[in-house]
Amino acid sequence: MIHVCHAIGCNVQVRPQLLMCLKHWRLIPRDLQRAVWAAYVPGQEIRKDPTDEYLDVQRAAVEAVARKVDGMTQHEGMEIDIRKHKHVRADVAAGIAALRVQGRQIWGSTRHTLPEIVLRLTIVAGDLARLARDGEAALDVGEYTRSLKKELGNILLSTIRWIDDLGLDPLECLDRAIEAQERFTKSRRPR
């Protein structure tokens, strides 16, 4: 069986006992690298029985690499495109599905129409505008950050619900948005 690097979007083949290709492994902080090997039980890749501890540390390592890659300029082999990379696309779909279910648990089967959605977006935009205007000056920093997280989280969670309310496919919506944003940045004159 082919075993590939666990870094998101990487398809480099590596030996089964290794978590990542060398390029991605080097992006993991030292102490986390050590934790990966500390949790590794010889033969787990053959028995397919990694411990919970290993899976936790693996997740932390994958996230650490993803954060590093985010902060780096795109370079060869590290580009992510949810339109092309099937397993990344499946991960995105699964995450959105979980959020949709969470939203349904809160709101039940109530569905919003487009005018209702527009009204609610306007309210969120108003709350954000107030935060931007008064910002940290009016609130203490902790409260400012909490409000900011709440408002942006609201947009994320609600948009997934609204896409479902309108009977649209979230991945298709994302594809269109990615295309449009790419077109937009490419059409701008170089600075």
Ligand SMILES: [Zn+2]
């Ligand atoms: Zn890799």
